[in-house]
């Protein structure tokens with residue numbers, strides 16, 4: 001009769017060559033854990049009568065290996081974005097330029113001048129690294145880089161408006177996404193929210209009368225992910241600034257996306273630019289590093305020197321500071337703009353600037369390579385909580401398959417996973433968001449799924 005005594009021991013399994021190989025791959029402690037885990041599982045299933053025969057050592061080792069693979073599998077994996085959404089928030093927003101990746105790689109590999117002044121040999125400040133580039137690009141007196149734009153807003157308000165009044169229009173009390181609600185963040189900072197105007201209309205006089213009481217800031221928040229249309233009214237930023245300054249109140253402009261270029265150039269709506277906010281006279285401007293700027297995740301704060309100095313000194317600045325890889329990468333991305341080479345080097349700008357002819361050419365090449373599918377007109381979007389409702393014409397590879405849902409699932413299971421979309425039971429692949437170096441892998445993946 002088979003009894004659990006016939007089950008090999010941990011020691012016996014460890015004697016095998018296969019176990020030595022697993023130890024070399026996964027390390028001894030984890031391999032031991034895994035063997036014990038598998039043996040325990042077999043014992044339990046045997047005792048409960050789920051199995052009546054005990055597996056041989058080979059099978060136990062195979063189970064041990066698959067357990068080890070499951071335990072050590074990365075969950076954060078690169079994917080091929082064929083969805084046509086350029087700044088796909090769930091897919092990690094902006095892919096980075098080669099120079100940006102090199103800069104992040106080199107400071108991550110070794111030691112750096114993160115907080116070290118080579119001239120004096122003494123302690124330096126991490127805040128200087130991107131600051132001069134931002135000053136040059138925007139004309140701002142001073143700048144500060146933090147973890148992301150949400151923390152930038154929290155920091156600005158905490159440093160400049162704790163327990164003080166901040167005036168904001170009701171039309172701008174928005175939720176940006178992922179639960180980031182402007183009114184909640186404002187409250188979190190300790191600022192006293194003073195709402196003016198209505199959901200659809202706010203007038204300059206609303207700001208002016210609210211600013212008659214002592215006020216720390218007037219805040220403008222870019223609506224980013226939705227449009228206000230119809231019976232609406234909102235004063236221009238420069239007029240808000242003029243009224244605010246008359247009352248001696250500084251203006252903070254949370255741009256969110258904060259492009260350094262005009263998106264209209266690419267046939268889509270105008271997204272407020274950093275330069276425009278500067279020209280309008282905003283005292284503090286904040287925007288993301290990984291939205292339309294196309295750099296690493298960061299929150300960029302620029303503006304008047306005295307206000308930035310206060311923000312830098314606030315304890316929260318330490319809590320939300322940017323790390324060395326971010327500072328190095330952001331500087332490299334900013335350099336592309338300074339050298340007027342963003343369209344050539346920054347991937348998301350490159351994607352936007354692709355001509356229809358170029359996109360069509362790639363879709364046609366895919367169809368030819370696959371020997372299947374047709375090239376159809378479609379739309380790419382910018383995404384990333386910017387330019388709501390805006391799309392740019394594109395050409396798609398359209399695949400007629402038995403079940404579009406099943407095909408999408410198979411694409412997601414590919415290595416690397418491919419993210420596409422469906423419409424009218426067809427699978428659509430947009431070349432605009434597929435990086436050129438991923439095209440080979442995309443075609444191999446699609447070919448294999450078509451064959452199976």
Ligand SMILES: *Cc1c(COP(=O)(O)O)cnc(C)c1O
Nearest residue numbers: 148149150176224255256257288
């Ligand atoms: C996206 C956005 C934020 C948050 O930026 P993150 O970099 O994602 O933290 C804040 N404000 C506005 C207006 C935004 O559009």
